[in-house]
Amino acid sequence: MNATTLKILLRKEVSLMRRNPIIPRLIIAMPVLVMLVIPLVATLDVKDVNVAVVDNDRTELSRRIIADMDASEYLSVTGCHFSYEEALRQIENGEADAIVTVPKDCLKKLANGEKPGLDLKANGVNATKGTLGARYAALSMAGTLSRWQAEQGISPALPGPDTLNLYNPTLNFRNYMIPALMVVLLIIICGFLPTLNLVSEKETGTIEAMNVTPVGRFEFVLSKLIPYWAAGILVVTVGMLIGWAVYGLAPEGNVANIYIATVLFSLVMSGLGVFIANRSATLLQSIFMTFAFIVIFQLMGGLFTPIASMPRWAQCITYAIPPRYFIEIMRSVYLKGAGIGDLWTQYAALSGFAALLCAVAAATYRKRA
Amino acid sequence: MDKEIAISVKELTKKFGDFTAVDRINLQVKKGEIFGFLGANGAGKTTAMRMLCGLSYPTSGSGTVAGYDIFRQAEEIKRHIGYMSQKFSLYEQLTVWENLNLFATIYGMPAKKIKEKAGEAFRTLGMEDMRNVLVREIPLGWKQKLAFTAATLHSPDIVFLDEPTGGVDPATRRRFWEMIYRASSEGMTVFVTTHYLDEAEYCSRVSIMADGRIKALDSPAALKRLYRAATMDEVFRTVAKGATRE
Numbered sequence: 001m002n003a004t005t006l007k008i009l010l011r012k013e014v015s016l017m018r019r020n021p022i023i024p025r026l027i028i029a030m031p032v033l034v035m036l037v038i039p040l041v042a043t044l045d046v047k048d049v050n051v052a053v054v055d056n057d058r059t060e061l062s063r064r065i066i067a068d069m070d071a072s073e074y075l076s077v078t079g080c081h082f083s084y085e086e087a088l089r090q091i092e093n094g095e096a097d098a099i100v101t102v103p104k105d106c107l108k109k110l111a112n113g114e115k116p117g118l119d120l121k122a123n124g125v126n127a128t129k130g131t132l133g134a135r136y137a138a139l140s141m142a143g144t145l146s147r148w149q150a151e152q153g154i155s156p157a158l159p160g161p162d163t164l165n166l167y168n169p170t171l172n173f174r175n176y177m178i179p180a181l182m183v184v185l186l187i188i189i190c191g192f193l194p195t196l197n198l199v200s201e202k203e204t205g206t207i208e209a210m211n212v213t214p215v216g217r218f219e220f221v222l223s224k225l226i227p228y229w230a231a232g233i234l235v236v237t238v239g240m241l242i243g244w245a246v247y248g249l250a251p252e253g254n255v256a257n258i259y260i261a262t263v264l265f266s267l268v269m270s271g272l273g274v275f276i277a278n279r280s281a282t283l284l285q286s287i288f289m290t291f292a293f294i295v296i297f298q299l300m301g302g303l304f305t306p307i308a309s310m311p312r313w314a315q316c317i318t319y320a321i322p323p324r325y326f327i328e329i330m331r332s333v334y335l336k337g338a339g340i341g342d343l344w345t346q347y348a349a350l351s352g353f354a355a356l357l358c359a360v361a362a363a364t365y366r367k368r369a
Numbered sequence: 370m371d372k373e374i375a376i377s378v379k380e381l382t383k384k385f386g387d388f389t390a391v392d393r394i395n396l397q398v399k400k401g402e403i404f405g406f407l408g409a410n411g412a413g414k415t416t417a418m419r420m421l422c423g424l425s426y427p428t429s430g431s432g433t434v435a436g437y438d439i440f441r442q443a444e445e446i447k448r449h450i451g452y453m454s455q456k457f458s459l460y461e462q463l464t465v466w467e468n469l470n471l472f473a474t475i476y477g478m479p480a481k482k483i484k485e486k487a488g489e490a491f492r493t494l495g496m497e498d499m500r501n502v503l504v505r506e507i508p509l510g511w512k513q514k515l516a517f518t519a520a521t522l523h524s525p526d527i528v529f530l531d532e533p534t535g536g537v538d539p540a541t542r543r544r545f546w547e548m549i550y551r552a553s554s555e556g557m558t559v560f561v562t563t564h565y566l567d568e569a570e571y572c573s574r575v576s577i578m579a580d581g582r583i584k585a586l587d588s589p590a591a592l593k594r595l596y597r598a599a600t601m602d603e604v605f606r607t608v609a610k611g612a613t614r615e
Contacts, residue, residue, distance in 0.1 A: 008474040012463065019462045019503075205456035212422050212452040213475045214444055368443060369425050 002219055009215070009223035013197075017227060023193065031185050031235045035242040038181055039174045049133030050078040052087040052096035057106040061148060065102060065118075068144045074136045091123050097133045098122040100141070110145065113154060178249050179330035180303050182239040183323055186262065187297050189235055190228045190269035192290055198224055198277035199286045211367040221362045225270045232266030233259065252337030258330065260340070264350040265326040271357030278364040297323045322353045375400045375527050375558040376421060378432030378439070383416050383425065390416040392581035393430065398574075400526075403549065403559040405569045405589075408578030409609050414562045415455065415531055417578070421560070422452050422529055435526045448476070451520035455532040455562075459516055461505035465496065468504055469519055476523035483522070490518045510541035514548065521552055528552060530561040534568065546571055569601040577608045584608045 017023055055062050070077040078096050081087045090096040101119035109116045118141055122130035201207040244250045280286035301323035307315055318324045325346040332338035340347055376398040383391040391413040398404045408414045419425040421434050423443030432439045435449040459468045473483040491497045494514055499507055521528050534542040553559050569575050576586040585592055585608045589601055598604045
């Protein structure tokens with residue numbers, strides 16, 4: 001390792017980056033925009049589920065069920081119908097997400113201590129909204145019924161289990177997304193930029209001017225990696241500051257743990273980037289190859305879809321996907337306040353990937369064809 | 370190995386699949402010579418030169434450059450040569466000085482010496498006021514002189530020039546050749562490819578390649594006598610006439 005060579009190469013990279021009209025701005029602007037906009041947009045919280053009610057009972061109780069539902073924060077009753085067909089038409093028109101049918105003799109049955117047999121149908125086209133909406137409606141109805149029974153002094157129905165959401169008490173989807181968004185940013189910035197940098201040196205021919213000098217392979221590859229570790233740290237810092245200032249979400253755990261994981265993950269991504277660049281002759285090839293990795297990383301890393309709900313074979317594949325570990329670390333440190341002790345397998349896996357990919361990056365960089 | 374030999378290759382061959390780009394060439398370049406490596410487009414000049422510079426693995430054959438084996442000691446060779454590619458390849462977004470400093474530092478020159486030598490070069494070339502100008506902003510002729518300076522600032526034993534004067538006017542070409550002569554007079558061996566046959570006249574010896582093979586090799590005067598030609602241009606036409614690759 002020649003320190004003088006590495007120093008002059010790094011100075012070259014910094015000068016080139018500074019004079020680049022787009023890249024330095026992108027490194028700041030992208031995290032800012034993503035952190036400001038995406039948490040507001042990419043929400044899976046379901047609000048305003050529209051319910052169409054078919055009231056076959058037409059009693060004080062059925063009116064109360066409807067009123068309670070309409071009063072709920074998450075539900076709004078869009079129509080009261082006398083036939084199921086009318087209600088279904090509202091679903092077909094897209095005005096309602098679920099149909100609640102209050103059967104005839106509901107009040108009578110309930111007074112006798114029988115099951116009233118309320119019926120609920122949800123529109124499954126938007127699966128999330130349908131299932132969650134149906135759950136909200138069912139909860140609302142169960143609440144109304146048990147309150148009514150208590151008031152009437154009828155054997156109070158068994159209270160259902162209460163759910164308390166640990167670590168994310170309000171089940172705020174943003175809290176789940178914000179740590180993961182920083183992972184997305186690192187995947188893109190640390191994965192794409194070193195690749196583009198290296199391949200454009202190939203295209204302009206400057207890499208040949210380098211290869212014909214006695215420059216060491218390791219020094220050269222390191223000079224391509226180090227600037228993007230710095231960029232990674234910068235991106236995560238900007239992300240954390242926005243998360244705290246705009247959304248009031250600060251890491252529960254130690255910030256140092258986040259930075260350690262960030263450096264490891266930047267190594268993984270930039271190592272992969274350099275490897276791809278070594279294998280590509282043109283920018284186009286490298287961009288397509290990088291895209292393939294980025295899509296798989298984002299869709300299978302547990303970013304949007306929880307890994308636990310993937311099929312078993314897919315879960316096995318995710319062990320080979322480095323962002324999986326970084327996402328787990330980010331969410332655990334951010335929301336649960338976990339430390340390296342709790343997450344040592346994830347840190348170990350990331351370190352392993354980092355070592356492997358950097359070795360591959362250096363090994364596949366050839367000064368001679 | 371002969372102390373007076375800078376480059377020596379025997380039966381040097383490069384194949385890309387079924388295509389033989391360089392076909393069993395033999396040549397020796399003496400120290401301090403200006404060796405002109407001529408040939409039509411696609412004759413295999415650049416491929417051969419890339420093998421000599423350690424940028425490309427030979428398929429077979431043997432050879433030494435600056436006393437080092439071209440198969441096993443490519444990195445050693447790189448310490449003792451300079452290379453200027455036909456694809457002009459300095460960093461366009463770095464200044465004149467930053468480019469020179471970068472390459473000289475990689476060749477292991479101490480900072481003080483780089484300043485001294487670069488200052489000298491700037492004065493000789495009349496480029497003092499261009500020191501801090503980005504390379505992309507200077508004209509092609511200046512870029513070529515700068516690329517030559519970057520390839521020779523560390524005083525290599527041999528400098529390889531791949532079509533160094535492509536695309537510039539005769540006056541600029543002439544000034545470029547003055548630089549080559551200056552380097553040669555300081556003891557540097559110059560290995561140069563060119564398409565301009567008037568430039569071949571400036572060389573100590575030339576070789577002419579066609580279809581991957583060296584068809585003729587001697588001093589310009591001897592070649593003209595041999596082919597009963599008045600100019601190198603005529604020699605070239607005669608030698609390259611049978612070539613199938615263009």
